[in-house]
Amino acid sequence: MARGNRTRPSAAVDSLTVSLTLGIVGLPNVGKSTLFNALTRNDVLAANYPFATIEPNVGVVPLPDARLTKLAGIFGSEREVPAVVSFVDIAGIVKGASEGEGLGNKFLANIREANAICQVIRVFDDPDVVHVDGRVDPSSDIETINTELILADLQTLEKAIPRIEKEARMQKDRRAVLENAKKAKDILDAGRTLFAAQSEVDGELLRELSLLTTKPFLYVFNADEGVLTDDARVKELRELVAPADAVFLDAKVESELLELDEESALELLESIGQAEPGLHALARAGFHTLGLQTYLTAGPKEARAWTIPQGATAPQAAGVIHTDFEKGFIKAEVVSFDDLVASGSKADAKAAGKVRMEGKDYVMSDGDVVEFRFNV
C-alpha cells in the first residue's frame, strides 16, 4: 500500500470540489480532535478537557489508491491525483444535546450538513483522560449518541407532522409524505434509527425534513494496543455496530506517525498490531459509507481517480470531469484496471479485446480505466 497521505495533498487535490462530507461526532474527550488532527495535520486545538472544539473544521484527506502508481507507471504520468474524502470535526455531544445541553444546537446543525456520521468511540484506557460518564463503555456511548439523534428527529417530526397533516388535506401528493413521516415517528419512538430501518420508510419522501438518523453511520473505535491486539474484542466491537463499517485505530499513535519516516512509522504500527495506518482504513471506510466509488483516467500528465456515486452511468461519470463531457457524451472507452495491468499497456489490452466501447446506459464499475469521447 502506498503511503499516500504522508505527503501534503497537492494543489490539485485542494482545487477539487468535494461535495460529500462525514461529520465526526462522539462524546466529549473521546479523541475526535486528535483523530481529526492526524487526518489533516491541522493544528486544531486538541486538549484534555471537554468542549475543546468550538468551531467545526473541514479536513480533506486523500483516499490511498495503489492503482494510481501502477497506472502512472504504465502511462508515464507526471503525477498522481487521488480521490479525496472530507471530514468535519464537530463539537462533542452529551446527554441532553437534543434539548440544547452543552453545545447541543450548534452540534445538531453541523450534523445536519454532513452526508454521513462518523462516530468516534473511546475504547482506550487512560485514567488521566476524563470520561464524561466516568467509565469506558462503548455500547452505552453508542446508545447515548443514538438517543440524542433520535430525540432530535422526534422533535423535528412532532413539529412537522401537524403542518404536513394540514397540507395533506388540500394536496393529495402530500399524503404519502405524511404517511412516511408518521411511520418514521413510530420507528424512532421504538428507539431505532431511520438508517437501521431504511427498508421500512421512503427516504426520498423524508428528505425535505433533513432528519439526522437517516444518514449512514461509520464507527471509529479509538483504541489502544491492548484492544488492537485482542482479536476477540475487535470482533465483538465490530459485531456491535454491524452492518455499519468499523475502523480500529489509536488516534494518538496516528498523530505521532506523522512525525516519523516511513520505516519507523510501520514499526510503530506493527508494535500495536496494525498493518497499515488507521487513517488509510478510515479514508476507505468513509468513502464506502458515503456510497462513493472511483474510476480512473491516465495519460502523460496525470493518473487520476475521480469520485462518483455507486451506480453512476458513463455520462454522469464524464460530467465529473467537465459538464461538456456529459452534455456531448458519445461513448466511453473502458478497460478494467486488472485487465490493463495484466496486458501491460492500453495497446496490448486493445489487441487482446479487453477494451470496450460503452454507451450512455453503461453503469460504471470501481476501477474502470476510462477515456471519454464527446462532442462540444
Ligand SMILES: Nc1ncnc2c1ncn2[C@@H]1O[C@H](COP(=O)(O)OP(=O)(O)OP(=O)(O)O)[C@@H](O)[C@H]1O
Ligand atoms: N488512543 C488514545 N490513547 C490515549 N489517549 C488518547 C487517545 N486518543 C486521544 N487521547 C487523548 O484524549 C484527550 C482528548 O482528546 P481530544 O481533545 O481529541 O477529544 P475530543 O473528542 O476532540 O474532545 P472535545 O469533545 O472536548 O472536543 C487528549 O488528551 C488526547 O491526547
Ligand SMILES: [Mg+2]
Ligand atoms: Mg475536540
